[in-house]
Amino acid sequence: MKKQARTEWWEQLPTGIREEIDGYVLQDAMFAAVRLVVDLGLVRDDVGVAAAQLIVGDRYLHYGDRIARTPDSPLDAESLAYRASGAAGHIMAIEALWDGDTVHDWFVRLLAITADPAEEHALATVYARTAKRYLGEDGNCGPRHPVGMAAERAGSALAARLSVPFHFASPDISDDEAPRWQPVSPNGPGR
Structure with a gap:
């Protein structure tokens, strides 16, 4: 039209x-x-x-x-750790998952995965504008998707701060069907 x-x-x-x-x-x-x-x-x-x-x-x-824009999620480790501290249960891992919609295109959700109770707690959503702000104007991503790169950096920094694994099954390719994190099982380590 x-x-x-x-x-x-x-x-x-x-x-x-x-x-x-x-x-x-x-x-x-x-x-x-x-x-x-x-x-x-x-x-x-x-x-x-x-x-x-x-x-x-x-x-x-x-x-x-x-327009009253939805504010960007903070991606600094201190803010993410503060949000994670409000999760019920023991944090087992930090996970990054691709998602998308017609408004934002592809984005990544950062989650704290807990046990007792077994739940996932939203910590941040990394949209393109959030990634640009986090990576800076000169944030050279090369062939990588900036959203994936920003989520990987923020998520791995938080996981290191909390001494838990970080799982991002598809950091380089937007894939909302990538395998999810699994806790350690008797058959082998979590993935």
Whole structure:
């Protein structure tokens, strides 16, 4: 859908609907805004996900710095250790997992894996902007994905600080189906 068609579609919406979509945009809830545009426009105007993303993207450009962005997770070892200290149970490992969505593309979740109770506790989410901030403007990643590199550095530093293993099955390739960390078993060490 070209810019002119998007503008015309937007302008024909009732004011209340435009305000609802803009409300999601101003809260940085892109997925909710895109879903609403698709729900409103798919049957009537054949506005699918791709066009909805462009329409919502136009609204993001319109509001610019007025959008209340979700703050970046801290990746320094002290902040991560503080968050990890709130986990119930004994921390067995720090794990990094790839994930992704239509808003952020690929990102990595850093988790503390505990025993008694056996749970995983979210410590940080490493988005592209988080990785850029953490690695610095001159953070040369070579062929590596900056998100993977930042998650690996932060996660391994935290694991070393806590004296536990760090597991990142796929630091160089975004793979949300990579093998998960397994505790030490009688058949061999954890992986």
